Amino acid sequence: MNGITADKGLHDQVERLRGLAFKMGEYRPPSEGGSASLLLRVTENCPWNRCSFCEMYRGHRFAVRPVAEIKADIDRVTAICEEIIVASSKLGVGGQISRDLGATLLAVGPDLVENASFITVFNWLASGGRSAFLQDADSLTMRSADLVAVLQYLRETLPSVIRVTTYARAKTLARKSAEELRTIHQAGLDRLHIGLETGDDELLALIGKGVTTAEQIDGGRKAIAAGFQVSEYWMPDLGGRKRWRQHAENTASVLTAINPHYIRSRPLAPRPGTPLFEEIAQGRMQLSSPHERLEELAWMIGRLEVTSRLCFDHAMNGWVDRRGGLLFRQDYEGYRFPDEKPLVLERIREGLAVDESMHRHVRMPGGVRPL
Numbered sequence: 001m002n003g004i005t006a007d008k009g010l011h012d013q014v015e016r017l018r019g020l021a022f023k024m025g026e027y028r029p030p031s032e033g034g035s036a037s038l039l040l041r042v043t044e045n046c047p048w049n050r051c052s053f054c055e056m057y058r059g060h061r062f063a064v065r066p067v068a069e070i071k072a073d074i075d076r077v078t079a080i081c082e083e084i085i086v087a088s089s090k091l092g093v094g095g096q097i098s099r100d101l102g103a104t105l106l107a108v109g110p111d112l113v114e115n116a117s118f119i120t121v122f123n124w125l126a127s128g129g130r131s132a133f134l135q136d137a138d139s140l141t142m143r144s145a146d147l148v149a150v151l152q153y154l155r156e157t158l159p160s161v162i163r164v165t166t167y168a169r170a171k172t173l174a175r176k177s178a179e180e181l182r183t184i185h186q187a188g189l190d191r192l193h194i195g196l197e198t199g200d201d202e203l204l205a206l207i208g209k210g211v212t213t214a215e216q217i218d219g220g221r222k223a224i225a226a227g228f229q230v231s232e233y234w235m236p237d238l239g240g241r242k243r244w245r246q247h248a249e250n251t252a253s254v255l256t257a258i259n260p261h262y263i264r265s266r267p268l269a270p271r272p273g274t275p276l277f278e279e280i281a282q283g284r285m286q287l288s289s290p291h292e293r294l295e296e297l298a299w300m301i302g303r304l305e306v307t308s309r310l311c312f313d314h315a316m317n318g319w320v321d322r323r324g325g326l327l328f329r330q331d332y333e334g335y336r337f338p339d340e341k342p343l344v345l346e347r348i349r350e351g352l353a354v355d356e357s358m359h360r361h362v363r364m365p366g367g368v369r370p371l
């Protein structure tokens with residue numbers, strides 16, 4: 001039994017909460033995860049949708065949501081917050097958002113556990129209501145004036161928010177003017193998560209990324225100059241055994257040219273239903289072994305000349321050390337470069353000294369063994 005006694009006075013709040021819902025997409029970066037970020041959908045799905053490794057929005061049409069609809073969603077978030085705070089006051093805990101309050105609301109309205117809007121807002125409030133993530137895959141594809149209107153409304157309506165982040169394609173950033181990007185940043189967008197994947201032009205063409213390295217560098221640099229924090233995701237083993245070296249070398253040189261705030265490792269995990277999965281399943285591409293992946297990492301990281309933070313904040317970075325613990329820290333702030341570069345290279349050497357069978361490594365689903 002929780003610490004707050006269930007109160008019939010909460011039925012009004014529960015009834016109103018049942019009628020309040022806003023649109024949310026499925027994906028956000030792990031660093032916006034847990035319960036930390038409010039998820040708001042400003043576009044739906046991916047305007048590109050052609051990367052050969054990606055299944056995220058496959059089969060779903062892209063749409064930009066009208067500003068009025070997004071503002072109405074922000075109003076619903078406010079309304080949900082108000083009902084939760086009233087419930088807290090009724091229970092005599094003065095606006096405090098605690099687990100007990102959540103348990104009491106669910107005791108009065110058990111169906112609320114299925115209400116994603118309520119659960120998201122409750123957890124977000126309980127975490128301090130400080131950050132918001134705009135979905136889906138490329139929010140900057142909205143007309144700049146519309147995105148600015150959404151950001152201004154979000155900041156005015158939910159003043160507890162101190163950080164707003166989103167996904168963006170480098171190509172879209174490269175197409176925006178420096179002035180537009182600055183205006184969007186000043187309207188309240190703080191951080192961009194960009195899928196770089198590789199800095200190798202041949203590989204970019206092979207995976208259908210729809211961007212060149214020149215555009216990646218231009219987009220990333222313009223975003224930084226406009227004031228954004230930039231987080232670039234690269235995909236170890238995207239070149240497989242055949243192209244690992246060019247992938248590593250050219251990725252290091254593009255990331256060095258951008259010098260983003262964050263570089264995040266997302267080793268390739270082939271997804272069923274994608275063209276890349278089929279290529280691997282049919283033997284046209286060979287994935288690297290765990291040690292080969294570490295050698296690729298050493299080759300890439302050894303060439304990085306950046307002041308970024310290098311992060312391994314995903315379970316796919318599953319290499320282990322001599323004691324069987326994780327080889328790399330998986331926190332969202334990662335290793336500070338250049339100071340911690342020697343430490344990361346030392347960790348890689350330790351990983352190479354561990355028997356290869358110990359590493360938690362990608363296995364192809366459906367019984368296909370890539371190694």
Ligand code: SF4
Nearest residue numbers: 046049050051054137
């Ligand atoms: S741009 Fe991003 S979301 Fe869109 S298909 Fe490529 S990887 Fe997937």
